[in-house]
Amino acid sequence: MIDAERLKKNWSLVAARGDQVPLYFYSTLFLTYPETRDLFPMNMAAQRDKLVNALGAVVSNVDTIDAVVPTLQALGRDHRKFGALRGHYPAVGEALLATLEHFSGPHWTPAIAADWAAAYELVAATMADAADAAAHYAPAWWDAEVVGHERRDLETAIITIAPGTRLDFVPGQSVSLCTDLRPRAWRQYSPANAPRSDGTIELHVRAVDGGEVSTALVSLLRPGDSLRVGPAFGTGLTLRPGSGPVAMIAGGTGVAPMKALIEQIAATPRPVSLYWGARSPAGLYCLDQMQALAARYEWLELVACVDEDLFGAGARVGSPAELAVAHGRCTGADVYLCGPSGMVESSGKYLVGAGIRADAIHFEPAGA
Numbered sequence: 404m405i406d407a408e409r410l411k412k413n414w415s416l417v418a419a420r421g422d423q424v425p426l427y428f429y430s431t432l433f434l435t436y437p438e439t440r441d442l443f444p445m446n447m448a449a450q451r452d453k454l455v456n457a458l459g460a461v462v463s464n465v466d467t468i469d470a471v472v473p474t475l476q477a478l479g480r481d482h483r484k485f486g487a488l489r490g491h492y493p494a495v496g497e498a499l500l501a502t503l504e505h506f507s508g509p510h511w512t513p514a515i516a517a518d519w520a521a522a523y524e525l526v527a528a529t530m531a532d533a534a535d536a537a538a539h540y541a542p543a544w545w546d547a548e549v550v551g552h553e554r555r556d557l558e559t560a561i562i563t564i565a566p567g568t569r570l571d572f573v574p575g576q577s578v579s580l581c582t583d584l585r586p587r588a589w590r591q592y593s594p595a596n597a598p599r600s601d602g603t604i605e606l607h608v609r610a611v612d613g614g615e616v617s618t619a620l621v622s623l624l625r626p627g628d629s630l631r632v633g634p635a636f637g638t639g640l641t642l643r644p645g646s647g648p649v650a651m652i653a654g655g656t657g658v659a660p661m662k663a664l665i666e667q668i669a670a671t672p673r674p675v676s677l678y679w680g681a682r683s684p685a686g687l688y689c690l691d692q693m694q695a696l697a698a699r700y701e702w703l704e705l706v707a708c709v710d711e712d713l714f715g716a717g718a719r720v721g722s723p724a725e726l727a728v729a730h731g732r733c734t735g736a737d738v739y740l741c742g743p744s745g746m747v748e749s750s751g752k753y754l755v756g757a758g759i760r761a762d763a764i765h766f767e768p769a770g771a
């Protein structure tokens with residue numbers, strides 16, 4: 404019987420050592436099993452805390468593992484795109500245990516070691532089994548060609564890709580992708596269209612300051628280039644059934660999945676209010692597209708919002724969540740929320756504070 408409480412306590416002791424933990428973990432892994440280096444991006448800066456922190460958090464919560472089995476299975480299926488094989492899992496487990504032992508110091512005991520090993524085995528087996536099963540019906544990744552690349556402004560591009568074989572997704576989900584311009588560095592983006600008969604997918608990418616992949620996708624990618632695309636994931640932002648009103652609150656490229664949802668809703672229309680915000684009118688990079696949709700569908704209301712409208716571009720001044728609440732659009736509605744993580748967090752808090760039921764607010768949790 405694994406003592407989950409003891410694991411959690413041990414994990415908080417280790418995690419308190421901050422950046423040293425992933426550094427030690429990856430050095431151990433790459434020194435002991437050099438072949439695993441090829442599974443990770445060349446630039447490890449953004450990767451550094453991802454794997455080891457996720458492992459520590461999940462494995463030490465082994466007592467609630469049933470709740471995360473679907474997530475672990477999805478992770479296992481998704482990790483095929485990195486070239487992760489069943490044979491790599493023991494190497495990762497070994498490096499994880501060596502890291503935990505190193506940072507536990509005198510608190511490391513044979514009993515804790517045995518608990519970590521058993522918990523890791525359970526997690527690894529769940530992931531590896533799901534990956535093996537998926538190999539029978541889906542590729543590890545889809546090769547796709549860039550068929551459109553439109554710079555909307557200095558920071559943002561609308562990129563259209565054509566996967567070689569059909570990649571199934573539902574509006575509100577995201578896909579991860581990887582470009583040869585930044586080998587093995589995968590990032591997530593949300594399709595901005597409902598599935599099309601020709602299988603093409605539209606992505607809206609904003610270059611973030613110092614960002615490794617987004618800057619390459621916006622500035623360097625060209626039509627004809629190829630990308631690798633991982634399986635679609637996420638359920639947080641997918642459309643809930645019903646015919647009642649929908650309020651959409653989006654910031655920046657968070658409008659992309661909203662556009663996909665609007666295309667889906669067009670098949671069985673219901674009232675939709677889209678409040679889309681950016682710092683300034685220049686940040687509303689596809690306002691023309693969204694206005695065209697609002698003109699086409701009488702059930703769709705579009706309210707563009709900005710923090711400041713210095714040049715009188717006609718957008719409402721205020722945050723999308725505050726304006727949507729003030730206009731009564733969130734009351735009794737299913738509310739969908741997407742944008743930069745800080746904006747999603749603050750908008751969610753604002754909505755709950757304004758009396759909107761938490762179970763009516765839908766978003767993709769951070770870390771998805």
Ligand SMILES: Cc1cc2nc3c(=O)[nH]c(=O)nc-3n(C[C@H](O)[C@H](O)[C@H](O)COP(=O)(O)OP(=O)(O)OC[C@H]3O[C@@H](n4cnc5c(N)ncnc54)[C@H](O)[C@@H]3O)c2cc1C
Nearest residue numbers: 448449577590591592593607608609613614615616617656
């Ligand atoms: C579910 C989901 C859907 C998404 N959909 C979209 C979408 O539709 N469109 C979109 O544009 N984006 C989307 N994103 C965000 C996207 O996945 C990327 O995170 C974003 O493009 C930045 O990637 P990057 O490689 O350019 O930045 P990264 O290189 O990952 O860096 C991100 C930021 O962290 C900083 N940073 C990097 N390394 C370090 C370090 N060691 N220490 C401190 N700071 C560091 C960088 O300076 C930068 O500001 C989505 C994210 C998720 C989780």
